[in-house]
Amino acid sequence: ETGVTQSPTHLIKTRGQQVTLRCSSQSGHNTVSWYQQALGQGPQFIFQYYREEENGRGNFPPRFSGLQFPNYSSELNVNALELDDSALYLCASSFQDRGPTGELFFGEGSRLTVL
Amino acid sequence: AQKITQTQPGMFVQEKEAVTLDCTYDTSDPSYGLFWYKQPSSGEMIFLIYQGSYDQQNATEGRYSLNFQKARKSANLVISASQLGDSAMYFCAMREGSTGTASKLTFGTGTRLQVTL
Numbered sequence: 001e002t003g004v005t006q007s008p009t010h011l012i013k014t015r016g017q018q019v020t021l022r023c024s025s026q027s028g029h030n031t032v033s034w035y036q037q038a039l040g041q042g043p044q045f046i047f048q049y050y051r052e053e054e055n056g057r058g059n060f061p062p063r064f065s066g067l068q069f070p071n072y073s074s075e076l077n078v079n080a081l082e083l084d085d086s087a088l089y090l091c092a093s094s095f096q097d098r099g100p101t102g103e104l105f106f107g108e109g110s111r112l113t114v115l
Numbered sequence: 116a117q118k119i120t121q122t123q124p125g126m127f128v129q130e131k132e133a134v135t136l137d138c139t140y141d142t143s144d145p146s147y148g149l150f151w152y153k154q155p156s157s158g159e160m161i162f163l164i165y166q167g168s169y170d171q172q173n174a175t176e177g178r179y180s181l182n183f184q185k186a187r188k189s190a191n192l193v194i195s196a197s198q199l200g201d202s203a204m205y206f207c208a209m210r211e212g213s214t215g216t217a218s219k220l221t222f223g224t225g226t227r228l229q230v231t232l
Contacts (some may be wrong), residue, residue, distance in 0.1 A: 045221070056218075082209065
């Protein structure tokens with residue numbers, strides 16, 4: 001177990017709705033990142049939060065947004081859901097100051113289905 | 116241009132045999148790191164091994180070793196003495212350059228490994 005927990009594990013939404021996914025980072029980690037993994041694909045980087053601020057973003061539209069809280073837990077919000085948003089959403093935590101070898105610890109993901 | 120290429124969608128290996136999973140990468144950054152992750156059906160990405168671009172020796176972690184050939188831009192994962200529990204998806208990933216986005220990894224499309232009796 002990595003100590004990173006995500007909720008909910010599964011959820012179903014309809015097109016146009018909004019969704020919030022939650023992540024609890026491993027204790028002592030100051031960085032959280034979110035990834036989207038479509039079926040049969042590798043994960044794609046959405047964004048990273050470091051000390052409660054977004055400081056890196058992948059090729060995702062603004063309707064994907066996030067928050068990181070003082071206790072380093074995090075939320076991913078997706079507005080105006082589209083069918084292509086159906087995917088496994090993975091949260092990863094790390095301690096950034098350990099430089100490029102800092103290992104990412106992933107949760108088990110939240111599987112979102114958009115109908 | 117695809118930055119991480121895994122050309123083997125699926126591989127079979129017999130229990131106790133060794134298997135090599137291929138990974139090639141593309142970057143112009145002299146500083147980068149290469150990772151291998153295992154993803155069982157539960158969905159969690161499990162870190163296996165890391166190789167830094169300036170590391171002189173190939174990384175090893177237990178039954179996992181990374182065959183790093185910098186000039187060929189390849190970072191193949193070797194699993195020795197395969198076990199049934201090794202059956203999973205395996206992803207190669209790369210982190211480039213500065214630590215500004217230290218947790219931004221670029222993943223390949225993965226290789227599904229099946230270990231048979």
